[in-house]
Amino acid sequence: MTSPSIAAALSTITAAEIAANRAILEREGIASPTVQYSYVGLQEPDKRELLASGVADRRIRSMLVDMATNVSRDVVVSIAEDRVVSDRVLDHAVDGQVPVVVDEFIVVAEIKKNAEWQAAMVKRGLTDFDKLVINPLSAGVLSDAESGRRIQRCFTFVMDSPDDLGWAHPVDGVTVMFDVVTKEVLEVVDYVELPVPLESGNFHLESWRGPDRQGLKPIEITQPEGPSFTIDENGTLSWLGWNLQVGFDQREGLVFHNVTIDDKGVARPVIYRASIAEMMVPYGDPSPQRWFQNFFDCGEYLLGGYANSLELGCDCVGDITYLDAVVAGNDGAAKIIPQAICIHEEDAGILWKHFDNWNGSSESRRNRRLVVSFFVTVGNYDYGFYWYFGLDGTIEFEVKATGVVFTSAYPGEGYKFASELAPGLGAPYHQHLFSARLDMMVDGLDNAVDELEAVLVPRGPENPTGTGFTQTVTRLRTEQDAQRLASTETGRVWLVSNPGVKNRLGRDVGWVLYPEGRPTLLADAESDIYQRATFCTKHLWVTPYEPSELYPAGDFVNMHPGGAGLPAWTAANRSVDTTDIVLWHTFGLTHFPRVEDWPIMPVDTCGFVLKPHGFFGANPAMDIPASTSDHCAPGGAADHDHGGHGGHEHHGHGH
Template identity: 75%
Template sequence: MTRFPDHLPEALRTLQADEIAGNRAVLEREGLVTDDTHFSYVGLDEADKRELFAGGRPPRRVRSFLIDMATGRSHDTVVEPATGVLVSARELELDVDGAVPVVLREFSLVEEVVHRDERWLAAMAKRGLTDVSKLRVNPLSAGVLADTERGRRIQRCFTFVQHTPEDLGWAHPVDGVTVMVDVVTGEVLDVVDYAELPVPAEEGNYHLPEWRGPDREGLKPIEITQPEGPSFTIDEHGVLSWAGWQLQVGFDQREGLVLHNIGIDDDGETRPVIYRASIAEMVVPYGDPSPQRWFQNFFDGGEYLFGGFANSLELGCDCVGDITYLDAVVAGNDGAPHVIHQAICIHEEDAGILWKHSDNWNGSSETRRNRRLVVSFFMTVGNYDYGFYWYFGLDGTIEFEIKATGIVFTSSYPGEGYPWATEVAPGLGAPNHQHLFSARLDMMVDGHRNSVDEVEAVAVPRGADNPSGTGFTQSFTRLSSELQAQREADNRRGRVWLVTSEERRNRLGRPTGWVLFPEGGPLLLADADSDIAARAAYTTKHLWVTPYAPDERYPAGDFVNLHRGGAGLPEWTAGDRPVEASDLVLWHTFGLTHFPRVEDWPIMPVDSTGFVLKPHGFFGRNPSLDIPAAADHCAPDHHASAGHAHPHDAHH
């Protein structure tokens, strides 16, 4: 059976500060870095895993996306910092390749430029807004460009009023005005005044104690302690070991958390499950088709690089308990290393009952509590905040959860019955939208040769084999090619996807496997012929399956910004490659469809989405039978009457 080679942790560890600095030095030496060059992305260009598993030890490489903000010229480069070699440098063609992700300079530049534009000033004055110092200009990715905009690097911009430096500007959108800015030339190309809508006046300053009112009383402290410390260990390469699990924790400026070499112990043998797991893309398509909002579709991965916006986490607020923090090293727009302190949180948490039974025949009563290992980070992109949580359980379950919070994007609310938004405060709207993520799961269930079956519940009609009509069963459909493996979830049928090994069988003689349980929420709700459907085609199916290819990394393509669409998964799968008994990558689309509530304003309580992976015939029996009883909490002399513990039990 294929195992993880010992040299993988070194080959796949997170990019280091000296490598980031060395990458910049090579690019500067080769004349690719000038005073106007901004590094849009810098990340580990992972080696082909086939070479790594064959025993190869290729030099570590760094991939960068560069843009000269004076000329707009952009490059995709690969460097070997240890040898000082420039491996490749390709200049991008904007109208063909798309553009490199947004750089920080664009955010400040846009407001400077717009504040000087006479057309915008006139549109604001018409609304009685003459104090420019109180007007915030919000630069937004432009989507698909009009013919008159081709060849330019565009931001489309909205305006908000911020009455004081402490004011929440999202409460006061100046709706109906859109500004198009060329961020390379610094030109305002157009100001379109579509509609004159009232600016909502009510404040939303939830962050100010005097605004939100007194704190709720009566909440007693919850303290989580581990007097003997955590049950996991982590080494210098990020290899994390816990309760039979082993995985390598990494971080990328685009994808955020990246987990490699996920395996689990089975009677002393670490068996592989997943080679690489990440959230490879996310898009937030908005559902208000009005002239000023039709383009609102933000790729927080490909356009903004959400990993680079990771928060520095705080004990007791973001993470509670016995916490291990890891810093993340990313590149700034100057190409130099930048440390995000305490970006990754690792801890254990109680997860309720693991298994339990009180037997009426033999008198036994056994209960085991579950706990899980949590690896997480939080990031903020504009108005929204997202927590990314990977959970590993004692029974072999892997779960992923997104926690979405922050501020809903706001608009003016035109009036009762407006179908594209919710009125969340007087005159303040929040447009309908979705948050659609793509998990890239490079599977390795007991080796590199895996297959996928779609498993469904089947109601069997009354007949010779089912005379009482009470029988039901399962169907298994092999997904043999890429086009056949473009699937939608169906919760009415209990549809799941089972990944099985072609190299190993369990003690009952059947292929070992791992099953993906989708939530099955709505896919992209935009029309199939819309611009966003072409750009975010991955959101039109819950499952895509492809054979492993080292250059197929992002489901909407490498360069999403200003791309016309069709890149990524639809392009790769057009050839309908076979995916049976192959080295497989699963791309799983999941997410939230958000029709905002009044209760989501002024700050949104967490809304969650995710998926679950569970072993299916992977083990010979319940793998958590060896979990010891919690004797300090489940002592045999603890009895309850009418649901209440005896007073003396409260101190046990």
């Protein structure tokens, strides 16, 4: 288990630290009344120094923007030393801008005073401007005329009433470039006039949905003796051999440190730090209105700050432990998001089972998993981030994507870049691409990565029948070697091993990353978004650990020209063979919206799996006891008379 001092050094930022950070910045004249706090978070210490000494200074990093002057700063404060450690003013043309602040969503309402925008609306028969909503969107790459400015590119939607779902009524063909600092409309692009879709999509209103489906009977999940996990004041979570420290960051959301698993009484390290470091949603409609539409929900919008407060029975079911999230508001003061993190156990089906025809034995064990999750709403989409830890050592991550698809007017039958969801209502094709940052620590700091693939052995002396196949092992030795795509044809996976530690068979211990292997970024290599989101073009990147390398598209992706992050770091082609390494895994969804995705999208999922590979001496779940619930009937129960309802015998538990 992690020492208390290391856990304290890595624990989530507190409200008191956020308050102290603001006091120091105001005292030093860095934070004036017009300065907005875009991001406030813990600047983690160098892993190597922390593990060696066991202690570290608590430092807070702030990204600031003066909304009167557009001066942006990257500042680090030492709380213990009560001082500013570093203060850098950004060069926007090179560095990009700090993430979006809430005021930018509000100030764009000034667009309604602009005569050119008004004329575009009147031309479409939209004269009641009170029913029109301005939707600000991150600007992407700026033109020469916009360079250095802080821009939102804005669309317009109609809300017929305060309860109306505005996404049902896009005013397509009009984009407004708005400077949120000077509050100027720089340009109104009115390139095509399309009818505003009229059909409502008010799924949230009972009058719209109609009567509920009948016959749905309750499912109750109870744990009469409580959950099997404990959690302490530093967020260290212990569950059936797993130990991990749960943290939360305004940018990344859930962050885990020091993930270890018990092996015969020894806590063996697996991952030092795990998070979703970026997610990017590129849209595939190249029209003049929406060519720029690519959203970095971590780097531009700080998705952790948009975490939902979860509700028992609705968002989480069972014996739930909730944790609040502490983030900073744009005023630099602490903001508490109650019940932002949900921790619980859930049944996960069969763990292992066998009925032996030779000796007549029959054994089975049920699986369960520890679930740590949170949900965010970023604009129209809602995302659930679920981390699962299994009894057999499996670590799984799953995104649940739902909410409302981004809509457009549908130009007509055969349009190549969007689906029609309702009469005249379109939804542009798009992707949801995520980057998991996995700072591996498999039995220590010196790890290596091998690519494993299934291959057919050519017919010959070794394979005379032509039925032989094997697995190839290829060591990824440098950063350039380790930029890889998945291959479902060969079952390509990546084994993270520790060459310095052997299992009982004399082989390197390891863990395997199993990718889903779905499409990477669908954009031309010369396009703006390819340059800004190069991390999305490979399923795997491997880098040597460097404490400043945190985000795959760089620190400041908002209006960044591109090239930052992984492509810049890996240009040095550093060694990643038997050293302290970080895996960056890209995964996600490519979404061609269906009619069934409207008016609210049923959950779609994506993710990845990590499993031990030669890490243990045998199946690590052999010590799981047999289930004792009275719902586990003895053999032959299926033959009992169930009164015509085969398989639904009730055992008197009665909730």
